[in-house]
Amino acid sequence: MPHGPRIPTPTLERLATYLSVLTNLRSSNVETISSLDLEEHTGVNAAQFRKDLSYFGEFGRPGVGYSVRELHARIKAILKLDRTQPVLLVGAGNLGRALVGYPPLAAGNFEIVAVFDNNPSKIGKELWHLMIKDVAKIVEENRQLEAKIGIIAVPANAAQQVADQLVEADVLTILNFAPVVLRVPPHVKVRNVDFIQELAVLSFYLPD
Amino acid sequence: MPHGPRIPTPTLERLATYLSVLTNLRSSNVETISSLDLEEHTGVNAAQFRKDLSYFGEFGRPGVGYSVRELHARIKAILKLDRTQPVLLVGAGNLGRALVGYPPLAAGNFEIVAVFDNNPSKIGKELWHLMIKDVAKIVEENRQLEAKIGIIAVPANAAQQVADQLVEADVLTILNFAPVVLRVPPHVKVRNVDFIQELAVLSFYLPD
DNA sequence: TAGATTGTTAATCGATTAACAATC
DNA sequence: TAGATTGTTAATCGATTAACAATC
Numbered sequence: 001m002p003h004g005p006r007i008p009t010p011t012l013e014r015l016a017t018y019l020s021v022l023t024n025l026r027s028s029n030v031e032t033i034s035s036l037d038l039e040e041h042t043g044v045n046a047a048q049f050r051k052d053l054s055y056f057g058e059f060g061r062p063g064v065g066y067s068v069r070e071l072h073a074r075i076k077a078i079l080k081l082d083r084t085q086p087v088l089l090v091g092a093g094n095l096g097r098a099l100v101g102y103p104p105l106a107a108g109n110f111e112i113v114a115v116f117d118n119n120p121s122k123i124g125k126e127l128w129h130l131m132i133k134d135v136a137k138i139v140e141e142n143r144q145l146e147a148k149i150g151i152i153a154v155p156a157n158a159a160q161q162v163a164d165q166l167v168e169a170d171v172l173t174i175l176n177f178a179p180v181v182l183r184v185p186p187h188v189k190v191r192n193v194d195f196i197q198e199l200a201v202l203s204f205y206l207p208d
Numbered sequence: 209m210p211h212g213p214r215i216p217t218p219t220l221e222r223l224a225t226y227l228s229v230l231t232n233l234r235s236s237n238v239e240t241i242s243s244l245d246l247e248e249h250t251g252v253n254a255a256q257f258r259k260d261l262s263y264f265g266e267f268g269r270p271g272v273g274y275s276v277r278e279l280h281a282r283i284k285a286i287l288k289l290d291r292t293q294p295v296l297l298v299g300a301g302n303l304g305r306a307l308v309g310y311p312p313l314a315a316g317n318f319e320i321v322a323v324f325d326n327n328p329s330k331i332g333k334e335l336w337h338l339m340i341k342d343v344a345k346i347v348e349e350n351r352q353l354e355a356k357i358g359i360i361a362v363p364a365n366a367a368q369q370v371a372d373q374l375v376e377a378d379v380l381t382i383l384n385f386a387p388v389v390l391r392v393p394p395h396v397k398v399r400n401v402d403f404i405q406e407l408a409v410l411s412f413y414l415p416d
Numbered sequence: 417t418a419g420a421t422t423g424t425t426a427a428t429c430g431a432t433t434a435a436c437a438a439t440c
Numbered sequence: 441t442a443g444a445t446t447g448t449t450a451a452t453c454g455a456t457t458a459a460c461a462a463t464c
Contacts, residue, residue, distance in 0.1 A: 008430075010432090011431090047432080051432080
């Protein structure tokens, strides 16, 4: 946990949204933007935006707004995306395949540096440009790679075991696509992406 | 919006989690569970769990707990997953492919009934068992299918247009995988799944 | 009955938003 | 300077959790 004041998770999530919008604005050669302009683009209340930034310092000029270029750079740095973050992927199925081939990943400065699976018929095969490795060797492999982010893209029944292996391999954060609640040590941060949960919430809103 | 009292979104999200845990408990032949047991399984505070249920009526017996079977059935019904929900998928790329072949989808009672793309070289080809159709025909196609849920799995620059087409096709809810903020009419509910945002939040927590 | 656990109210906690003095 | 917009404080809103009477 790098910063002094605890940062609310919703703030971090919005920071990622701001970053993505600022990337677009930069390529449209917009130079300056006010918090109210940004509300237009993101739907996030202008006061909310300024409050979010205030956790990290001062970024704008009263009466003028924010330099798109500077704000972009500073949010990137806050999220540690000013450097390429190496990522381990476990699970060479359809989802794993889609993730390795997902263009925004590289654009966001993430690089999947290794793919693992436990299926002998997959190990040794290629997934895009990467050779699928035995998940049993993940600790060993990550000694060189030193990735701190792991992605779990395996079936639900294997997810906890994979989480344990990732922790053993010194990964500090896990993005979990399996629809299960993972148990990890307190120093490890997990975020879950659960398609079915998302669809279930939408389903609730449907008329009878 | 079917229910009288407005239901907090976090409650709906947790409901989906409870459902998934209850499905597991059912197949383990557990018959009764208390809110405190459930806290063990989900990490959700027992009072929170009871409060969540209280929006929808009374489900348990004081001193005894909840019937797993009954609770499972009732949450399914609340989320309208006691019937199969037809889903339109737009985007026949890697991600679309992974979604059609994602087993928990069917298990959760969702069925992707049609896949659309705008790429002429894909239209007419098969994606698993489904024939890829021209997204320009989506309004027409959905007249028969009457799906109310749409999934956007296209590149960011095409997402807004696809959203417009889905709305035009009378879809009421959209699961959006593209990293953009969609504009839709107020009667349409959108949920975003943004891998890069998730990774960005995790990246923040890494040491320098 | 005694023990356990619910459903619900009230207290706490945290996040969002409005308002405004500071300042470019 | 006058107008615009920031950074921040204070007010509002909503969600979480503790506590407990009701009840199986």
